[in-house]
Amino acid sequence: MYGVLFLKECKRTVKSIPYLILVVMLLVFGYTQIVPEFSMIEKPEPNQASYGVKYEEIPGVIMPSAAKSLYSEFAANTYVAYPLGFYKNVKLSDNKQARMADILSELTGTPKEDFMKSAGVKPETGSTLRIGDGSLMNLTPNGDGSYKLTIPKGQSSGSESAGSAITDVTVAKGLTYERFRELMKQADKLIGGGSMYDGIYLTRQFGRVPMTYDDALLQYNDIIEKDRISGAYARVFCDYFGLVLGIFPVFIAVALGMRDRRAGMLDLIYTRKASSIQIVFTRYLAMIVMMLLPVLLMAVYAAISVAGKYSGMETDGLAFVKYSLGWLLPTLMASTAVGVFLTELTDFPIAIAVQGLWWFLGMFAGMKHLDGGYGWDLFLRHNKIGNTQVFLDNFNTLLTNRILYAGLSIVLILLTVWIYELKRRGKLHAYNRIPKIFNHRRRKSAA
């Protein structure tokens, strides 16, 4: 019975219009976006003009450039940040600027007052008042309810003046790299997070050094030996398809979830012998299998395409399939589970909005890990052919992430089973409840 039910659900999935659109989308996306990215990896030769760049955590490189950058942002009071992957231009209050001056002072060994003066930051203590021409005056209480107005030190009475800029920003002698990282963390916190002084960005922003021939050769050898070529391409394949599978399965889950209600089939299904867990899991499994199918077909096509490029060299014929199952399947499972769960709960296509927002934020948050490195994103980015060592170094993070999303999907499906069972027993009718939230039933109909 289980097999028959599964086949019926597979047919139902394949016959739905959103599924056909997804298949077309995957094929077009794969053909226009991914395969053209598969350029040949050339073996580096000695004495090339350039071998590209790499990012390394070298304190002697990172510390001076980060300190200079922080000072220039401080002086202009314009800090660039990407808290959710989007550009933000942060301006700090005078109090926060004063705290930033503290950080800069410890970082460089230059007195805090010099920084305050150079950026025209007013002192923290005492109240200030801005008068008609825009200049700042100190307000000191006299004790009898009246106030005394004084011109702040270092400021002419005519206008607020910024002192001269500090031209030579160097790192203080004796500052350890650990303390430097702590100070950078504090600076990032003051800015509100996502600045270039954030742990992940710091190396990427300031640890950029040119690659040598040996570095380039090592990277090349990693691709040939550890990735057996195909693995390097399979990660880019997963990077692109992750974007698609992070959102589009939800449409299929919603469409199929709402179909029974539209067709008036719910009562008929509720009275069937099959248990709720059987019905829900079979449907979910059928959707997953059918949606994975075009991905695997594209994986085979990509594997053949790569093997063709490197004829005569050893490639991993199964790399694309293995990566698709390990890397993409949890994304597919999660976005489908969100659709199944929320549609069953609300009988409303709200899952599209929820998943859409998650996808949108994930798309930009993933920019932090664009070349690998990974994080807790729903779809993991690796938009560079190669970077094998980055992949291997962060493999545990990737594995934990994938297990987490697969587990979350199972939990959502179990919750769906519970809701489905409640509906079958007549204890929950979301369709009748949800509209009541929005409708004003007490009002009489105009008709």
Next chain:
Amino acid sequence: MRITAFQRYSIIAAANLRHNFLPHLALSVLLLLLAPVIFGLTGLDARAAAVPLEMFVALIGIVLLTPLFAPEQNPEIREVVESKSTNHLCVCILRIAMSLTAMAVLVTSFVFVMKANGCAVDLSTYIFGTYAESLFLGALGLFAYGISDNIAVGYMLPVMVYAFNFASGPKYFGKLYLFSMAQGSFEEKNWLFGTGIALIILTMFIKKGVRDRR
């Protein structure tokens, strides 16, 4: 008691607002309120200011315009509605007008807020540009929903176009490239606006044709 056409459509508009439109309007407002949390909206130059407008604010078109036929999604309800003397096409046009007006108000308010926050936005250009993209995405969803009679397909198509634009850049979309303002080009917005209007008209014709055949 006989009522005038104006009174009749006013009642329909009020009922539509209360029973259908309000959740979508609330979701659109929520999206716009979320924008300052996600993006920085202070002191942006012209190109940086176009990013939140084109990539985020324009999405309200999908929320407001796509689910236009949702009240009659159920075939039994549709049959009852179509049997009434009031022309259903006119009701749909009224709903479109409400959605387009809400879109205009929300987009304009958002651009004004950005201007007040010191962003270098040219008001008329940025309002029109964002509105045109929003209209295009919404009209695309409406068209997909209209021909498939499936709301999930309605939402799917504009999201698909959005994702393709994001991944491929202007390479495949030419004059219909969505994020042109961020690259300093505004000509595409006229095309998006024109195509959006054409899609709405086409959808109405298709709907009328399908109804006449039933």
